[in-house]
Amino acid sequence: MTAFREFIDFGELKVGRRVGQALTDMGFEEPTPIQAQAIPLLMEGKDVIGQAQTGTGKTAAFGIPIVEKVNTRAGVQSLVVTPTRELAIQVAEEISRIGRHRRIRTLPIYGGQSIDRQIRSLRQGVHVVIGTPGRLLDHLNRKTMNLSTVNMVVLDEADEMLDMGFIDDVESIIKATPQERQTLLFSATMPREVLSLAQRYLRDPEFITVSRNNLTVPQIDQVYYETREREKLDSLARLLDVVELNRAIIFCRTKRGVDELVAGLQARGLPVAGLHGDMSQYQRNQVMRQFKGGQVEILAATDVAARGLDIENVSHVINYDIPQDVEFYIHRIGRTGRAGKSGMAITLVSPRDYRQLRLIENLTKTRIRREKLPSLADVTERQKEGLVEKLRHIIEDGKLGYYRGIVDPLLDDYDPVDIAAAALKMSFGPVGEENVGETAGFGNTGAKPGMVRLFVTMGRKDNIRPAELVRIISDETGIPPNLVGDINIFEKFAFVEVNEEWASCVINYLHHSTVKGRRISVEPARSRVGG
Template sequence: MTTIKDTVSFGELKISRRVAQALTDMGFEEPTPIQQLTVPFVQEGRDLIGQAQTGTGKTAAFGIPIVERVNTQQGVQALIVTPTRELAIQVAEEISRIGKYRRVRTVPIYGGQPIDRQIRSLRQGVHVVIGTPGRLLDHLNRKTLRLDNVKIVVLDEADEMLDMGFVEDIESILLAVPQTRQTLLFSATMPEEIKRLSRKYLKDPEYITVSKHNLTVPLIEQVYYETREHTKLESLCRILDSISVTLSIIFCRTKRGVDELVAGLQARGYPAAALHGDLSQYQRNHVMRQFKTGQIDYLVATDVAARGLDIENVSHVFNYDIPQDPEFYIHRIGRTGRAGKSGVAVTLVSPRDYRQLKLIENLTKTRIRREKLPSQADIYERQKEGIRERLQQTLSKGKLAYYRNIVDSLVDDYDPMDVAAAALKLSLDLDEDREDLIVESFGNTGARPGMVRLFMTIGRKDNISTGDLVRSLAEETGLPENTIGAINIYENFSFVEVPEEWANRVISCLHRQTIRGRRVSVEPARLRH
């Protein structure tokens, strides 16, 4: 048990020192709105219904109090039920990180993984089990999972489990845990079946919701670029090289991420400095003076560190990491476009970020424009423009007599144009042999060049038409209708061709979503050999 002496502040929350240290390691500086509302009620032992979207930080909202309550001398004390294996793994990893210093052991159990391996993990002793309904029932029936000591049950993304037909499985699981448990239910929507479940299995629950319906976005230009995690820094540098930046703030999710990005930018010659919670007031003031006076162009910051900043002439805000809460997105991009000036907000998106990007777009009622990552040719063209401008400024100032003497000694042997070009190359040291980024390919999916053929688990038996698929693609992903290629609808499935640069977004936005009442899986088509 945690005593008052062992507690510290995490924003306005009181949590144990060990959990606070783990959150610091994870880079969290303050709770998100859902955590601020949820944690105190869970700490009091109340049943709770939380209406919140994925991407609002709700895993830590129930993970923090679960970790604090675990008695490491006992067996399974918390059970978290999730609709998919991906979410089970994600939740298990996050709770494991939160419980690192308390030595809380977690295990995800789901279909598609050998059950023997899961049985071995359970026998070795775990405190928190995270699983999908079908596999949890399988273990219960085999008696390889005992829930006698479970004190808290979490139903995560309950509406998704309902859509997938898991309601009977959920009820069977709830009947297998002690009646004295605490039950938490999280759901983005509240259909009648979810309300029925809560009335039947929750005791006088507290209802909390994080309303995002009134988020307003500043009138600034918003764009995003698709990248990969392992090439993200290179992608950012490309963008910086291809645009005119006055001053910019680059946001990372964690303090460690800020320090790593600053090191990477400085190593490449970009004038950048860090701003996060580990800086002393003197260091913070020094960095801000450098930024305001133009000694550094790029301020790399966490969300909390950037609070209260009021800096004019910030031309660009970059979301190097997509924010964990849509409200943070609004706060971030509001740092540019001040005092009626124009501003640009740029977001880097890896394939796994598309769900969060779509959530931000839906809640802010804004379509963020997709841009193609600048090519090396684009960057060279931009560099040439800058060189021409600097040459014109130097020529207009005159005072070139010393340099003319050097040129005069060369023009008898070389063409004056070559002399000027060699002088430019010498002074600028341009890396003309730099290779373009390698773009990962989907391979041959059977589509024509430049397109990707996608396999979708919906067909004629679902009363789907070509028009329905086109509308779903356009509305859910922002893909222009006139860029959609061939569509073939069969009895149980369909094939759709989309431009290669849109394929990741289409997969991320439509996979496990509902079209005409049916939950759909989407993946690149595979050719049979």
């Protein structure tokens, strides 16, 4: 590391500020065990043999040092050799994300892709090459790739390359790099041939290992639901509307993710509070009192914040973000189903999460059942059932004399069923799409007096800014811009206050309209709950 760079904490490790920002963006709060062991050794320039399976965070274990050491003004400096094209693509994507703020250029090289395109990219200049043995050799033989400036070589999943008959090719590739290089070998198992390879090409290597032999999963019901990343909040809200919770812990990868999720769920009227490392001890204690005391049913937390929590009667654990390490998954879901009680673990899975989901299944030798997300009709039916159950309790509890006195004068003129239905509507507000935007149904939206606070399903991810949101609302509905009040924009949604006389108009015009190429929802926010 160079002396003039600024460093920040990554758990107990120090990383450059730009790398630290990228790790935060990726949701890494602290290093996994393999990262904690490997990164300091690699930063010291030592050769390393790492025994670890996929699913332990090993890509970042070598990806972080690669990015830290790259000179962005030079050519190819790091080479990662992988057994398959799928792994090459995955490793290239992860190193690219780690090096995003340092503008690190990575290039995956594998068979089945146009070699001419790869040659063009190599000529334009890259810092890190990740490839399969056959295609790497092809480039070397064509003299379209120069490895003379490489100072770090990573052999990833060496036992897989041995099984696939690539060891001779790997040796030819290593010989094309300078002798004064740093070499890292990762392998889930250590057969004799892999150890022999290490002895020939690594200098006084340090040996590190992360065992995955004793991964046991609690005997609880495990399910997953498919969703798209941009629809994840809506999918979770729909699930929470139909699932019977006692207490639930929802895990997010990042502190910002916790804050975004809490805001989004509170906007839907759900009793939720957040817990993460940026909170003071007083705030943490207050949140835990609310959760244990039942004032909030849902706790959204990061892995680090939830460590060491001992909470009884947690009926559900929900992985809003799939964890980067299989052990994190086991620790998370182990917080439900305690003391012989039943529990459920729910994982939301977007298309890019499938590889990690399969790794969790394979390493834990567990099958996670796929379920279908509830439809809007399912949610409506569940809400009806909830209302019926509440009414049963009220009727059985009695003490209705005062209210009977109000109803009696109406019985001569109206059907008793209509009277009961009107009382429900008055109590709970209008329900159904035909009443979207009806002023009488707004209730307390958490806005200033004379204003209505609206929930809009677009945010920073859509490159929307407050001034632009005001312009869209004004252009589409005709509301004068000065009648739009406070605006809070989050990653995937926003809150905006509008004058109560215009609220119905704004909802009716914008709800399910297309803005910036996608359909949005606009609905009254719920009063802020929790703390």
